[in-house]
Amino acid sequence: MYTLRADSIELTFDGRKILQDVHLSCKQGEVIGLLGRNGCGKSSLLKIIFGTLNAAHRYVGIDDKFIHKGYHNNRIAYLPQHNYLPTNIRIDKLARLLVDPLSWDDFAGLPIYQRYFNKTAGQVSGGELRQLETMMIIHSRADFILLDEPFTHISPIQADEFKPVIRACAKRKGIIVTDHQYYNILEVSDKVILLKDGCTKHITNNEELITYGYISGI
Amino acid sequence: MANIRTLTWYFYKPILAWNIGFSISAIFYILVYGPRVTGFMFFWKAVGYASTIFLQSYSAKNVYMYYRNAGYSIKRMYTYALAFDIAIFILMLFILFTALHFFAPHYVYTKGR
Numbered sequence: 448m449y450t451l452r453a454d455s456i457e458l459t460f461d462g463r464k465i466l467q468d469v470h471l472s473c474k475q476g477e478v479i480g481l482l483g484r485n486g487c488g489k490s491s492l493l494k495i496i497f498g499t500l501n502a503a504h505r506y507v508g509i510d511d512k513f514i515h516k517g518y519h520n521n522r523i524a525y526l527p528q529h530n531y532l533p534t535n536i537r538i539d540k541l542a543r544l545l546v547d548p549l550s551w552d553d554f555a556g557l558p559i560y561q562r563y564f565n566k567t568a569g570q571v572s573g574g575e576l577r578q579l580e581t582m583m584i585i586h587s588r589a590d591f592i593l594l595d596e597p598f599t600h601i602s603p604i605q606a607d608e609f610k611p612v613i614r615a616c617a618k619r620k621g622i623i624v625t626d627h628q629y630y631n632i633l634e635v636s637d638k639v640i641l642l643k644d645g646c647t648k649h650i651t652n653n654e655e656l657i658t659y660g661y662i663s664g665i
Numbered sequence: 666m667a668n669i670r671t672l673t674w675y676f677y678k679p680i681l682a683w684n685i686g687f688s689i690s691a692i693f694y695i696l697v698y699g700p701r702v703t704g705f706m707f708f709w710k711a712v713g714y715a716s717t718i719f720l721q722s723y724s725a726k727n728v729y730m731y732y733r734n735a736g737y738s739i740k741r742m743y744t745y746a747l748a749f750d751i752a753i754f755i756l757m758l759f760i761l762f763t764a765l766h767f768f769a770p771h772y773v774y775t776k777g778r
Contacts, residue, residue: 497733498733499730499733516738518733518734518736518737518738519736519738520736521735521736524734525730525733525734527727527730529727529730530727531727531728531729531730531731531734532728532731533675533679533725533728533731534728535678535679536675536678540671540675541675541731544668544671544672544675544735545731545734545735583734584734587734588736589734
């Protein structure tokens with residue numbers, strides 16, 4: 448079992464410190480929920496871990512071995528907020544390159560894949576494409592999965608379908624998930640971390656989310 | 666890691682027409698001005714690559730994440746795709762010069778004399 452650790456991350460935009468005291472670790476078999484207000488740096492933190500955003504200081508390592516780019520050699524996969532599939536290639540061809548062969552049967556059995564495997568991304572509606580892209584990342588080869596707002600742009604019933612898939616996937620992988628739909632995050636996560644004033648607060652009791660001013664009530 | 670040949674093809678496909686256009690125009694200039702402009706045509710191809718990267722970064726940046734999630738950096742994808750393109754260009758030059766040598770040994774370049 449591997450452990451992903453992100454530490455000493457410092458990110459500044461236009462002289463404003465976005466991230467300054469970030470400590471986060473995620474073991475395979477664990478789902479970490481990352482919460483925080485708009486603009487607090489949740490997506491930036493995920494991009495720094497993935498390796499597509501440079502920070503002034505950062506340590507990202509797996510089993511205490513520093514990794515420069517998280518995506519190299521399929522160590523970490525990242526679901527961005529935007530659509531990422533090339534629009535001119537059939538979905539089954541794209542999926543075969545991304546999905547872990549060990550998870551292929553599970554992925555290929557998903558109703559959303561069955562419906563659209565022979566279409567291109569350009570022929571699928573926004574919400575359904577989002578669902579397909581999320582499923583591809585969850586079933587990818589990576590040891591750790593970063594999901595940036597997977598519950599946004601999809602219907603509540605689709606969100607309910609995701610949660611068991613995320614839990615099942617977490618048996619083999621470490622998952623860090625962030626979204627504004629905090630109730631979904633609380634439901635699916637083993638641990639919750641709140642990003643506030645650039646620092647990570649490890650939440651042990653959901654009441655603390657009220658104390659820190661993230662929500663007004665549960 | 667995903668099959669790099671297939672990934673390279675998917676990465677190259679949207680930029681193929683643009684770069685083939687640069688290759689054909691380069692071949693046309695060599696036909697008109699002669700082999701002495703071949704070096705300059707490699708520079709012309711480099712202009713094509715720079716414009717490709719600029720246009721892709723502007724219009725198709727979102728799909729970069731697909732290739733990163735497949736385990737490869739974008740720098741690496743461009744290196745493979747553009748190496749494939751330059752190989753096609755060199756093959757086109759080889760065919761052109763061989764054809765001229767065998768079928769039109771007295772071909773007179775019409776410009777720049």
